[in-house]
Amino acid sequence: MSNMKKFYVTTPIYYVNDRPHIGHAYTTLVADVFARYYRQMIGADNVFFLTGTDEHGAKIAQAAKKNGLEPQEFVDKVSEQYQQTWGKLDITYDYFFRTTHPDHTRIVQELLQKIYDKGYIYKAQYKGLYCIGCEKYVTENEIVNGRCPDHPTTELTQQEEENYFFKLKELAPQVLAKLEGGEFSVLPDSRRTEIISKIQHGINDISISRTGVEWGIPLPWDDSHTIYVWIDALFNYLTATKIVEGKESFWPANLHLMAKDILWFHALIWEALLIVLDEKLPTVVFAHGFFTIDGQKMSKSLGNVIDPLDLAAKYGTDGLRYLLISSFSFGNDGDFSVAQFDEKFNADLANGIGNLVSRIAKLCENSGHDFTAVARTANLVMDEEIVAAMKNFRPDEALRFIRDMVQEFDKQIHEDAPWKLQDAQLIEKLELYVPRMLHLSHILTAFLPDTSARMSEIFTSGKIVKPAPLFERK
Ligand code: MSP
Numbered sequence: 001m002s003n004m005k006k007f008y009v010t011t012p013i014y015y016v017n018d019r020p021h022i023g024h025a026y027t028t029l030v031a032d033v034f035a036r037y038y039r040q041m042i043g044a045d046n047v048f049f050l051t052g053t054d055e056h057g058a059k060i061a062q063a064a065k066k067n068g069l070e071p072q073e074f075v076d077k078v079s080e081q082y083q084q085t086w087g088k089l090d091i092t093y094d095y096f097f098r099t100t101h102p103d104h105t106r107i108v109q110e111l112l113q114k115i116y117d118k119g120y121i122y123k124a125q126y127k128g129l130y131c132i133g134c135e136k137y138v139t140e141n142e143i144v145n146g147r148c149p150d151h152p153t154t155e156l157t158q159q160e161e162e163n164y165f166f167k168l169k170e171l172a173p174q175v176l177a178k179l180e181g182g183e184f185s186v187l188p189d190s191r192r193t194e195i196i197s198k199i200q201h202g203i204n205d206i207s208i209s210r211t212g213v214e215w216g217i218p219l220p221w222d223d224s225h226t227i228y229v230w231i232d233a234l235f236n237y238l239t240a241t242k243i244v245e246g247k248e249s250f251w252p253a254n255l256h257l258m259a260k261d262i263l264w265f266h267a268l269i270w271e272a273l274l275i276v277l278d279e280k281l282p283t284v285v286f287a288h289g290f291f292t293i294d295g296q297k298m299s300k301s302l303g304n305v306i307d308p309l310d311l312a313a314k315y316g317t318d319g320l321r322y323l324l325i326s327s328f329s330f331g332n333d334g335d336f337s338v339a340q341f342d343e344k345f346n347a348d349l350a351n352g353i354g355n356l357v358s359r360i361a362k363l364c365e366n367s368g369h370d371f372t373a374v375a376r377t378a379n380l381v382m383d384e385e386i387v388a389a390m391k392n393f394r395p396d397e398a399l400r401f402i403r404d405m406v407q408e409f410d411k412q413i414h415e416d417a418p419w420k421l422q423d424a425q426l427i428e429k430l431e432l433y434v435p436r437m438l439h440l441s442h443i444l445t446a447f448l449p450d451t452s453a454r455m456s457e458i459f460t461s462g463k464i465v466k467p468a469p470l471f472e473r474k
Pocket of ligand 1: 233234
């Protein structure tokens, strides 16, 4: 991604059967970090950040019914909750995609018709066990104790119906060749290996329509079927570039972000569809890990589902970003220890960046000096280490580098002991610190946007005044 001219990043479009939780917030926050980072590096006009909601299918229809609402009413409501949550978390998406958008319906129908006309879709009888939680058929060897391992409280349903099938088996070798030939990448490497071996094990064609699901997009050539929700959903990444003005040239996506639970759809099925359509393939499909909360899987029945807004209310939006992203290596599975959040917040933010800002601003204030001129000399470039971390999809490493830099700075101040200095000697030191704080603000832009903006305001204000603490100790 070095000489990149444009950057198109996506999150999964989330199901609207329920409100957003911290799992959805995690991927979306990371995508936001990437979007802000590339806006800073290549210009805002060259970045397109897409997120949205996945609104069709049996699971959503069932949730609407449970809530006593018509599907459209229900999806409008939950989709709005997603948009509000992202607004409150300072997520700077460029477009919020909804699969119930009429233009999406039209485009998906056109694209599917094209695939059908090319002979890649046929009709056959299907019999299998379906997991409504995943919205997919599960195979015998995936079943654990008679249930899908990802949805152990949901009963599998036996389904037998006429479906239209997509010739995935025929296309899989082409996808594999393109993956191995570097035409698109699946990352991290461990996931790429998994995908390759799964493809080599043999692929079956997939059913892409349903007769029993009314809440969906009708097949253009046979309206007794609706399009399988996953096919409808995957197309969002491409149709967004056709729906949103001026974004056509953003295809192919540079980065599809998601967790490993849905990599399969993004690393094989999506590419197979694109190949038939003669469309370019996404550059990178990145699956981060799945996390648990205090060692447990998040679930409604365990009552440990965390609302990201609760955490943001306690730690602020920057605090939430910091805690989530720095908790474990991006790409690996991990665990959030909510009990340790306070400790981390105090150590790295309140006593770290927050304290550094207060200390230096206070010294500047006491000096009565005007720092306008020196503020202009700040070296506003991105450190190589951050560039490398972002190139390697490790925002957590970028944050660690920044944390270390703050610690170094603290150490240096301790050694300088500026509180013992006076007049010219003191000003000389402070004139070194102020541009350094502005550099810190610069590299924090994508990671802690609010903190970065406040730091920039404080240290470019000429007669610097100590602000209220940026992070209140917990
Ligand atoms: N609607 C589909 C995606 C279609 S994309 C064309 C879907 N939606 S979902 O609401 O279930 O979201 C799944 C995604 O939410 C994961 O891939 C991940 O991005 C995020 N996460 C949900 N829970 C999570 C964890 N516990 N850990 C990590 N990511 C989490 O699948």
